[in-house]
Amino acid sequence: MDIAQLRDKILKQDRRALARAITLVESAREDHRHQASHLLETLRGAGKQALRIGLSGTPGVGKSTFIESFGMMLTAQGLRVAVLAVDPSSARSGGSILGDKTRMDRLSRDPNAYIRPSPSQTHLGGVARRTREAVALCEAAGFDVVLIETVGVGQSETVVAEMSDLFLLLLAPAGGDELQGVKRGIMEMADIILVNKADGDLKSAAMRTCADYSGALRLLRKRPQDPQGYPKAMTVSALQENGLETAWQDMQTLIEWRRETGHWAGRRTQQAQYWFHEEVRQGVLALLEQGDARAALDRLETSVAKGEITPAAAADQVLAVLNIRAD
């Protein structure tokens, strides 16, 4: 593959070149990895800084409808929108949350939108790196907004939040016993909570749910990167396309404040450092997957569970297998 040519086409916003490049970064083949690294290196600093929006929501909250309505609103304003997905379950299920483009029929036919199905990957570490690389390629291809969707399996929200400028949590209305629905830790990552389906019979339930989450958000310690009033909860109806303009304005207010105060750049720098350390950690911890260490881990985990050995003594034995001296 001619990397220089691919680079030029991406910078000219050629969609087929972008698709080919994303396929390249998704490949696990060693020669592809080298080409991908080279391509990303030649593209570093090129293109534009898109607004990276992370979006989490469990199945049933209307995520596809929201992305379609929200995306169409943005493209109608002349913005170019890319949609990516982090779906660590796709390797197991064989499917992919964005594989079925009919979910977003209008948006997928919009020339200013680019929807990329999630790749099938075996581990989240790989998914994270490849998604970050796909985001970088979309930025090189001049997209204004990159939406990164996740269904929230395992640690995938953290992965998405750590590569986004803005993190949205989409919820459905709920009442009484139906509450208790938010996975621990997510509420605290959200910059804006959107209670969807604020239409028809569910409208008042959506408003109550929104008030509940507004109250809960007020109990959290204020983050230095937030202006007054953030994080916030609000209602939208993706179906009726209500509240999307207001939500977009609130996102822009937050982002403009962060740009002016330096928190935008600071966050991007922190994220780059996070991923650097995370990739180093994952690389080092991969030592534990080697034959002898893996066998010792499995054997001793059982002994620890049975109370036959203390966790500390068992850990020392595993480290001894790796010739690492315990403290």
Place this chain on the structure above:
Amino acid sequence: MDIAQLRDKILKQDRRALARAITLVESAREDHRHQASHLLETLRGAGKQALRIGLSGTPGVGKSTFIESFGMMLTAQGLRVAVLAVDPSSARSGGSILGDKTRMDRLSRDPNAYIRPSPSQTHLGGVARRTREAVALCEAAGFDVVLIETVGVGQSETVVAEMSDLFLLLLAPAGGDELQGVKRGIMEMADIILVNKADGDLKSAAMRTCADYSGALRLLRKRPQDPQGYPKAMTVSALQENGLETAWQDMQTLIEWRRETGHWAGRRTQQAQYWFHEEVRQGVLALLEQGDARAALDRLETSVAKGEITPAAAADQVLAVLNIRAD
């Protein structure tokens, strides 16, 4: 030191032997570590399973007053109570949160109570292991309740929660803009939130704060290890010794339910496995502290922050220094 003799004295609930044994597990000297391991091995399964209660609260919420009142109530019921502390800041500050026993004057003179100041340690990993070992020694010495206190610096709540059967979060009343006080992630670890200082002028503020947290807790996904109504928030006055009996009853209800459903034993097993894996991880990651790796990390972190290299390419370079092949 005669380990067999020390063991026998601990099992006979000799307080001086317990104190000597805790000093032994706190020592970083290699011969002491060996003796400590041997002692813990000979004590494994002896004594009783105490109720391990983790307690977090920022300075000013009345933590010492609560521990004293709550502890005195328990000893008045004939229970033997040990108080330990996880204070990762003590190494830096030179002090220790439990060093000043005058904070708990009555409890420290109670023959059924044992208060142990936090050791000065340099890193949280070491603090965690030594605190777990001190807990095991207190159980061997027949204590019924082990209270593990933390001020909540850095990751210390996670450390305490992962060695407790029950995790309490102590809060002070707050109103309006004073809210936003809870560190992200803690609310989600708490089994019971206690809003202290529900007395005098602060009583109504305490009740409002309690209602706010009750509402917020209902928004979290239900945990399988919780019966109906948990996690819960309630008001107490440690100063006036109000609400402590009710809080203790609610703790016992929760713990009895967990014992009957097997979640108590399951949680202890999971915690042992957590600490096993955590110690292995920390041991492996210590490779990064070695000279060449440390230097590469520091140098490349700066380059990543400046945008001179991608996080992935930088990580590959660090792993190359350690002769670890990147994926």
